[in-house]
Amino acid sequence: MHDSVTDDLKTALKQLIIEECDKDEFTPADIGDDDALLGGDLDLDSLDVLQICMAVKNQYGVRIEGNTAARRALKSINALAQTIVDSKAG
Template sequence: MDDTQLKQQIKQLIINECDKEDDFDWQDVQDAEPLFGGDSRIGMDSLDALQVSLALQQRYGVRIEGAKDGRRILASVDSIAAYIRQHP
C-alpha cells in the first residue's frame, strides 16, 4: 500500500471513529492539520483518541500506549501514517 492510500484509510477511520461523518468528508482533512486542540477542526478528545487507537490496533496491528505517546502519534494524519510505517 502506498502512502496516499494509507493516509486516505486513516482519514476515513478518524472520521468514522469520531462520528464526524455529518461534519467532514475524508477529503476535507489535510495530512498535516492538527487533530487535537484549539487549532483542530476535527477537535478530537480523549475518548475519540481511545477509539481511534483501538481501531488502528485492529486494522494495522499497532499499539499506542500512554497518553503522552498517544498525543504525539495522533497529532495528525501524517504522524499516524509515520507511526504505522515504523511499526509494520
C-alpha cells in the first residue's frame, strides 16, 4: 500500500476532503494517512461525510453506502484509499 500510485491517491483524497468540506485552513500535508477523519482534527460532520462519499463516487466510481461502510471507509486516509483500491480490484 506504499507505492506511488497509492501515495498519489492518498494525496488526491486529502485534497478532495479539503475542497468538499471547505476545510481551507488545512493542506494535504496537515492530514496524516492514519489520522482519524471522523472525530479528529478535521471536525467532519454528517454532511461532510455525505459530500466525501458523493465526491468519491463521482471521481472514482466507488460507492460507499450506509453508515457502517462510511464509518469504516472514512476511518483514515489509508482506509479510504484501501476502500477505493479494493473496489477497483474487485
